[in-house]
Amino acid sequence: xxxxxxxxxxxxxxxxxxxxxxxxxxxxxxxxxxxxxxxxxxxxxxxxxxxxxxxxxxxxxxxxxxxxxxxxxxxxxxxxxxxxxxxxxxxxxxxxxxxxxxxxxxxxxxxxxxxxxxxxxxxxxxxxxxxxxxxxxxxxxxxxxxxxxxxxxxxxxxxxxxxxxxxxxxxxxxxxxxxxxxxxxxxxxxxxxxxxxxxxxxxxxxxxxxxxxxxxxxxxxxxxxxxxxxxxxxxxxxxxxxxxxxxxxxxxxxxxxxxxxx
Ligand SMILES: Cc1cc2nc3c(=O)[nH]c(=O)nc-3n(C[C@H](O)[C@H](O)[C@H](O)COP(=O)(O)OP(=O)(O)OC[C@H]3O[C@@H](n4cnc5c(N)ncnc54)[C@H](O)[C@@H]3O)c2cc1C
Numbered sequence: 399x400x401x402x403x404x405x406x407x408x409x410x411x412x413x414x415x416x417x418x419x420x421x422x423x424x425x426x427x428x429x430x431x432x433x434x435x436x437x438x439x440x441x442x443x444x445x446x447x448x449x450x451x452x453x454x455x456x457x458x459x460x461x462x463x464x465x466x467x468x469x470x471x472x473x474x475x476x477x478x479x480x481x482x483x484x485x486x487x488x489x490x491x492x493x494x495x496x497x498x499x500x501x502x503x504x505x506x507x508x509x510x511x512x513x514x515x516x517x518x519x520x521x522x523x524x525x526x527x528x529x530x531x532x533x534x535x536x537x538x539x540x541x542x543x544x545x546x547x548x549x550x551x552x553x554x555x556x557x558x559x560x561x562x563x564x565x566x567x568x569x570x571x572x573x574x575x576x577x578x579x580x581x582x583x584x585x586x587x588x589x590x591x592x593x594x595x596x597x598x599x600x601x602x603x604x605x606x607x608x609x610x611x612x613x614x615x616x617x618x619x620x621x622x623x624x625x626x627x628x629x630x631x632x633x634x635x636x637x638x639x640x641x642x643x644x645x646x647x648x649x650x651x652x653x654x655x656x657x658x659x660x
Contacts, residue, residue, distance in 0.1 A: 409468035434471035437518035439585035476596035477588035493618030500532035540570035
């Protein structure tokens with residue numbers, strides 16, 4: 399038996415960097431460093447653990463849709479231990495929204511071949527957390543999302559979803575899409591051996607034509623959403639310091655009431 403796992407990994411702009419919108423109100427990715435979305439490291443980790451705990455042959459493919467530099471995210475996932483990578487890159491993807499991104503990802507997952515798709519719970523930039531559900535719908539397979547524990551056995555994926563009031567034990571037949579949370583287990587650091595091995599692992603590059611997609615189905619033209627305007631966040635103002643000379647508590651309450659916090 400063999401198990402093919404595809405892990406979707408997003409290359410995101412470094413949140414500590416200075417980020418801007420370009421003139422067409424798309425995210426300006428030039429001059430901004432990027433990295434593998436931290437929450438997707440948990441998805442890679444869970445794929446590796448499923449592989450390590452399985453008697454089957456498990457093949458882990460990491461997949462990203464993104465610009466040239468998105469290869470860095472793939473290399474990191476490969477150095478953690480994934481077997482191979484697919485990078486979907488095309489100039490016509492410029493300005494693609496979440497609907498378009500899920501279309502491209504679904505086509506690439508189908509082309510790569512899969513039994514299980516593992517995603518992060520959300521990206522650290524867009525943070526919508528909707529891609530796994532969109533993928534399940536497009537692929538026509540069950541989705542089991544927000545798992546803090548996941549395992550695969552006898553053609554089924556099972557896992558635990560922790561809510562505020564209860565924990566649910568969930569199960570779906572394969573093929574399926576799951577997403578995992580940051581409670582699923584610390585992601586491992588790539589070892590030196592892993593980093594060296596990653597350099598030799600295969601990275602396939604696909605464009606839209608490889609996925610039988612037309613430019614108008616994605617990019618700004620195919621987007622279902624449009625950014626109408628964007629305003630830079632105002633600079634932080636200096637805080638108010640309340641000096642306690644006997645009336646501190648009162649002044650504090652007055653300040654909070656003035657801000658409508660109380
Ligand atoms: C080339 C390109 C240009 C884009 N330009 C813009 C833009 O200018 N403005 C804009 O608003 N949006 C743009 N997008 C779309 C946006 O960056 C997101 O990819 C998309 O909207 C997903 O939303 P999210 O990040 O909230 O995903 P979530 O639903 O929060 O992500 C959940 C999980 O889905 C997977 N995932 C999400 N995105 C990707 C991906 N790209 N590759 C692999 N796995 C993924 C990850 O596992 C992630 O943890 C662009 C996308 C691409 C590919």
